[in-house]
Amino acid sequence: MSLHRISGGLVLAAPPRASAVGAIRVCPLPSRLYLPLIESNGRALHCRVVPGQRVRRGEALAHAADALATVLPAPTSGHIVAIEDRTIAHASGLTAPTLVLDADGDDETTALPPLPGWADETPQTLRRRLADAGIVGLGGAGYETAEKLVRPVDTLIVNGAECEPYIGCDEALMRERAADVVAGAAVLAHIAGAANVMIALEDRMHEAAAAIRAQQHRFPALRVVLVPTVYPQGGERQLIEVLCGREVPSGDWPVAIGVVVQNVATAAAAWRAVAHGEALTTRIVSLAGRGVVATGVFDVRLGTTIEALVAAGGGYTADAARLVLGGPLMGLALPHDGIALTRTSNAVLVLAGDEVRPSAPELPCIRCGDCADACPVRLQPQELLRLLRNGDEAGTGALGLADCIECGCCAYVCPSQIPLVDWYRSGKSALATAAAARRRADHARERFLARNRRLAREQADKVARVAARRERLAQEQAIVAPTRNEFAETEASGAAVTVAEAPETTAPTMDKSAVLAAIARGKARRAERGKAPSQESIPVDPADAPPREDAP
Amino acid sequence: MKTFATGGAPHLPAPVRVRRVMAEVLLALLPGIAVHAWIFGIGVLIQLVLAIAFALTVEAAALRLRGVDAAPFLGDFSAVVTAVLFVLCIGPLSPWWISALGMLAALALAKHAYGGLGCNLFNPAMVGYAVVLLAFPRLVSQWPAATTDLPTAAQAIFAGAAPESWDTLSSATPLDALRQLTTQGRRLGEIHNAALFQHSQAAAWTAIVTAYLLGGLYLLWRRIVGWQAPVGVIAGCVLLALPFWLFDAETHPSPLQHLGNGGLLLAAWFVATDPVSGCTSPRGRLVFGIGVAALTLAIRRWGYYPDGVAFAVLLMNAAAPLIDRVTRPRIYGHATRVNDAHD
Numbered sequence: 041m042s043l044h045r046i047s048g049g050l051v052l053a054a055p056p057r058a059s060a061v062g063a064i065r066v067c068p069l070p071s072r073l074y075l076p077l078i079e080s081n082g083r084a085l086h087c088r089v090v091p092g093q094r095v096r097r098g099e100a101l102a103h104a105a106d107a108l109a110t111v112l113p114a115p116t117s118g119h120i121v122a123i124e125d126r127t128i129a130h131a132s133g134l135t136a137p138t139l140v141l142d143a144d145g146d147d148e149t150t151a152l153p154p155l156p157g158w159a160d161e162t163p164q165t166l167r168r169r170l171a172d173a174g175i176v177g178l179g180g181a182g183y184e185t186a187e188k189l190v191r192p193v194d195t196l197i198v199n200g201a202e203c204e205p206y207i208g209c210d211e212a213l214m215r216e217r218a219a220d221v222v223a224g225a226a227v228l229a230h231i232a233g234a235a236n237v238m239i240a241l242e243d244r245m246h247e248a249a250a251a252i253r254a255q256q257h258r259f260p261a262l263r264v265v266l267v268p269t270v271y272p273q274g275g276e277r278q279l280i281e282v283l284c285g286r287e288v289p290s291g292d293w294p295v296a297i298g299v300v301v302q303n304v305a306t307a308a309a310a311w312r313a314v315a316h317g318e319a320l321t322t323r324i325v326s327l328a329g330r331g332v333v334a335t336g337v338f339d340v341r342l343g344t345t346i347e348a349l350v351a352a353g354g355g356y357t358a359d360a361a362r363l364v365l366g367g368p369l370m371g372l373a374l375p376h377d378g379i380a381l382t383r384t385s386n387a388v389l390v391l392a393g394d395e396v397r398p399s400a401p402e403l404p405c406i407r408c409g410d411c412a413d414a415c416p417v418r419l420q421p422q423e424l425l426r427l428l429r430n431g432d433e434a435g436t437g438a439l440g441l442a443d444c445i446e447c448g449c450c451a452y453v454c455p456s457q458i459p460l461v462d463w464y465r466s467g468k469s470a471l472a473t474a475a476a477a478r479r480r481a482d483h484a485r486e487r488f489l490a491r492n493r494r495l496a497r498e499q500a501d502k503v504a505r506v507a508a509r510r511e512r513l514a515q516e517q518a519i520v521a522p523t524r525n526e527f528a529e530t531e532a533s534g535a536a537v538t539v540a541e542a543p544e545t546t547a548p549t550m551d552k553s554a555v556l557a558a559i560a561r562g563k564a565r566r567a568e569r570g571k572a573p574s575q576e577s578i579p580v581d582p583a584d585a586p587p588r589e590d591a592p
Numbered sequence: 593m594k595t596f597a598t599g600g601a602p603h604l605p606a607p608v609r610v611r612r613v614m615a616e617v618l619l620a621l622l623p624g625i626a627v628h629a630w631i632f633g634i635g636v637l638i639q640l641v642l643a644i645a646f647a648l649t650v651e652a653a654a655l656r657l658r659g660v661d662a663a664p665f666l667g668d669f670s671a672v673v674t675a676v677l678f679v680l681c682i683g684p685l686s687p688w689w690i691s692a693l694g695m696l697a698a699l700a701l702a703k704h705a706y707g708g709l710g711c712n713l714f715n716p717a718m719v720g721y722a723v724v725l726l727a728f729p730r731l732v733s734q735w736p737a738a739t740t741d742l743p744t745a746a747q748a749i750f751a752g753a754a755p756e757s758w759d760t761l762s763s764a765t766p767l768d769a770l771r772q773l774t775t776q777g778r779r780l781g782e783i784h785n786a787a788l789f790q791h792s793q794a795a796a797w798t799a800i801v802t803a804y805l806l807g808g809l810y811l812l813w814r815r816i817v818g819w820q821a822p823v824g825v826i827a828g829c830v831l832l833a834l835p836f837w838l839f840d841a842e843t844h845p846s847p848l849q850h851l852g853n854g855g856l857l858l859a860a861w862f863v864a865t866d867p868v869s870g871c872t873s874p875r876g877r878l879v880f881g882i883g884v885a886a887l888t889l890a891i892r893r894w895g896y897y898p899d900g901v902a903f904a905v906l907l908m909n910a911a912a913p914l915i916d917r918v919t920r921p922r923i924y925g926h927a928t929r930v931n932d933a934h935d
Contacts, residue, residue, distance in 0.1 A: 047924070052604075277924065290925035347593060356594065363596040364603055373598035389603070397605045401664055404710035406610060409818070409872035417924040422872055423916075440923040448602040455610045456710075459600045 044285040046278045048416045049270040050449050052205045052369075064212050064324060066339045067352040069147065073115050073343030074380035075139040076128045077102055080182030085112055089139070093120050097149040098319035100174075101139055108171035110184040113319035114141065115342045117148035129365045129372055129379050138380070141343060152317035163189070163231045166314060170231075173313030174320045174383075179210075179303030180366065181276075182384035185310065189231045193298045196234035197283055198225045200241045200248065200304040201267050203274035204367025207387040209324040210304050211248050212337040214241065217308055218251035219258065224307030226259040227314050232300050237262050239304070240279055242269040271369065272447040276301045278416050290443050325381060327353045331360030331390030346377040346388055362396045364389040369448040403456035411450035411460060417443050421450040421460050428467045433474055436467050444468070513554050610709075614669035616816045620807035621676050621862065627803040628680060631796045632736055635684035635745035640676065642688055642749075646695040647675035654704035670709055674698050677717035680858055681902065682724065683734040685748040690732055694720035714909045715869040718902045725897065801857050808861030817865040820874050824881015825860035826851065832889050855901040856888060863901075869909045876912070876919035883908045883915075 077085040085102035086109075089095060095118065100111035119142045126138040152172055155161055167186040175185040179199060198221070202210050214221055221239070229237045237259070241249050243266040252264055267273055267282050277288050280299050288294050294301060302310075305324060312318040325340045333354030340349055346363065350356060364371040365379070366387055381388075411421035419440050427435040444464045451460040629636040651671040655662040678694050698720030706712045724732050811817045829850050836844040851857060864870060864877075864884050871880040884904045891900020922929045 047921070281924070287925045289927075290923070292925070360594075361596070362599065362603060363594075364601075368604045369602040371601055371603065373600070373603065374596065375598055376593050376595045378593040391603055395605075396603055397599070399599060400609075403610050403664065403668070404708065406613075406670075406710045406867050407870075407872050408613065408867035409874075409877075410608070412872055413818070413874070418921040419923060420873065420916075420920055439920075440926065443923050443925060451600075452602040452604065453607060455606065455608045455613050457606055457609070461602075462600050 046416050047418045048414045064337050070348045073141040075343045076136045078136040080384045089120050106184045106187040108186045110171040111174045113174040115321040116143045118143040154317045155314050158314045166231045178305035191295050192233035193300045195236040195299045196229045197301045198239040201274035206328040207326050207367050209326045211245050213324050214248035215251045218255040220308035220311045221304045222255040222258045224311035238265050240265050244269050326387035329389040330392035343380050359392040360390045361393040362391045410453040414449035414453045428463050433470050611668050620810045623803035623806050627799050632684040634742045639679045643675035643679045643691040646692050647671040650695050650699040674717045678720045681721040682732045686732050694724045697723040715866050718905045722902045804857040820877035821864040821881040822860045824878045825885045828882035828885030855899045859901045871912050871916050873919045876915045879915050
């Protein structure tokens with residue numbers, strides 16, 4: 041098939057020893073596992089266990105807020121010893137409530153019932169299974185897989201095009217567990233109703249491609265596509281552009297154009313969940329960089345600390361300078377290695393001093409445009425930077441700041457070492473804050489206008505009622521006209537002037553006298569109330585409460 | 593538990609730094625400097641030393657006045673690049689104070705008054721050259737017809753003493769002579785038989801042009817510059833000059849004669865590619881280059897100055913923000929181009 045090209049991007053030479061993708065090794069099960077009760081998008085997970093409770097591997101510890109309540113399975117059997125605040129992988133070094141699980145070493149497992157006849161199951165059933173097995177996107181975003189497959193699509197892309205150099209977990213998985221990946225692609229395609237299914241690999245992954253092709257008989261409809269190794273071609277939107285020649289509309293999801301992208305590890309996990317009833321309790325993590333003694337790819341139990349993973353890789357070398365969770369372009373520098381690996385942790389980099397960008401002072405932008413050339417979204421990063429520095433948020437919105445995928449290409453090539461992505465992140469959050477404020481203001485205005493409308497409506501009702509009552513009064517008084525003067529005099533005890541000026545009765549002036557009478561009554565009432573505040577309130581609505589004096 | 597210092601992504605070292613960009617540009621200018629020195633003599637090198645010294649002095653003083661730490665900026669070579677470009681524009685026997693004046697205008701006025709590196713609207717070297725060209729048109733456009741030795745050059749530059757015989761000075765570049773002669777009503781056929789073009793000087797200018805071309809191709813190969821601006825200038829020049837030349841070769845110079853003047857190729861590779869004062873979008877750079885070519889040809893044809901490259905570049909500098917604005921590419925996922933963001 042013919043491939044399309046993305047704009048910009050970088051051809052990054054993989055550094056020596058960067059992704060020594062050897063065989064997958066199993067990281068030993070640590071005695072203690074840590075499971076943050078937070079989703080990758082920052083939302084809290086609903087905890088289902090209490091300290092002291094014994095859990096078995098695969099049991100639900102917590103669940104997410106999605107419609108199917110995708111669970112967080114227990115990675116091994118043992119006791120929950122505490123729920124405590126621990127540092128999570130977050131740019132601001134935040135803490136989150138974390139389940140602490142003491143492994144008992146038995147690794148006693150509860151499996152869900154296998155679904156060998158999955159091809160005859162409804163998508164709903166299979167999505168239920170994915171949620172119960174705790175399957176989320178393993179490529180890094182961590183979106184609940186069951187939730188992502190709600191809407192049927194025509195194209196499913198299984199993403200094996202590793203995004204960043206140093207990361208080798210997907211390549212190793214495809215090479216060693218190709219059967220799971222291919223079968224998982226079939227399951228996901230069945231759920232999504234996709235007729236067009238592709239698996240994308242980078243053109244350097246020869247062994248992995250061969251392994252996948254060898255398993256293709258499991259799912260003959262699956263097309264194996266090799267894409268050029270250009271960063272960030274493994275990004276969801278970029279991969280869709282390369283394979284389908286279509287762009288995901290700004291602000292929308294791929295499903296809007298009938299495409300869904302799932303990582304190869306997600307596909308393999310989905311297969312284990314459906315065919316074997318296994319919950320997601322492990323994942324493949326790359327350990328790379330010259331700051332560790334032995335790099336490699338590890339099968340890691342979720343909740344393992346980075347410290348334990350690095351220990352499995354032989355420990356740190358003397359010149360370990362920076363610890364990064366994720367890749368070298370988008371990864372997050374961590375303050376310490378006591379942080380636990382979660383379902384979205386695809387790589388741990390320990391960079392040596394000379395692998396790390398030196399903290400040189402930021403120089404002024406020389407508008408060289410290298411950033412614009414590298415941008416896969418065709419933004420003009422230099423213009424965005426100028427607007428952000430001037431505090432012009434509206435301008436950045438118009439120039440597509442929200443479309444930035446934060447791939448870091450611009451910041452990588454910048455000869456002035458300007459941390460462009462940091463600027464864009466803060467600009468985006470400023471835009472989001474401004475949008476939230478605007479929503480609040482809109483809401484307040486709506487409420488205010490609604491109140492005004494209600495008051496106006498009530499006022500109109502009142503006027504109408506008064507008019508109706510006047511008419512009724514007028515009719516009544518037309519009947520009792522002869523006694524009208526007397527009635528006015530007796531009533532208006534505190535309003536002599538009014539009475540004195542009361543005109544002689546004729547039919548057309550009845551209205552006016554009725555009004556005068558009402559005013560006089562009101563005054564009397566107010567006087568009464570002033571004298572005796574404790575007295576029960578008197579109904580004031582003329583329609584509801586005909587004046588007592590009216591009674592014969 | 594081991595602790596680490598954190599830092600923002602990307603974590604890999606930058607592939608290119610500003611300092612290296614400028615250093616590569618200087619490297620690419622070396623052939624041009626060498627050929628200039630070989631043809632016009634030691635005066636070129638004296639001017640270079642003078643201009644670079646003035647440039648660094650003005651740069652340091654301006655940074656100090658702005659209250660900025662001078663160290664990272666003096667080392668970024670950007671002032672040196674400005675000085676070299678300026679020297680390649682002026683006649684090699686111009687008085688020493690021409691360099692001082694030029695660098696003052698280029699760096700103090702055009703660069704630091706606008707906010708320093710990255711903020712200047714106009715190319716500093718071209719502002720410096722334009723100022724001295726407007727103020728002292730005769731002094732800065734004297735090109736010696738032959739190599740001058742050190743005493744002669746030093747005397748001319750520092751004492752203002754003309755060489756023994758001003759006859760050794762040609763009035764200007766061949767193209768300028770051509771223009772002057774055609775305005776006198778001479779036909780090109782006659783002019784080519786005139787003394788100037790029998791001289792080895794035409795060959796000398798060819799050597800200069802070749803040197804610039806080599807430097808430019810080096811920058812292209814090192815990916816320091818994009819192809820758009822140089823191709824815009826060169827292709828623009830050829831395509832605009834060709835119809836006139838085909839229409840009447842007797843009164844219009846050929847495209848090759850236009851390109852054969854050093855100024856245009858210097859501008860194509862080293863001035864129109866200036867990132868700060870040029871366009872940033874790829875299509876914008878192409879438009880920028882074509883604009884430089886068109887304005888240069890127009891000034892050569894109808895203007896009063898020997899060469900219009902500097903003015904053409906400055907005019908296009910002024911138009912660059914507008915060009916950038918209308919040549920923004922369509923953003924991924926957007927149906928149409930965004931070109932009227934409020935700013």
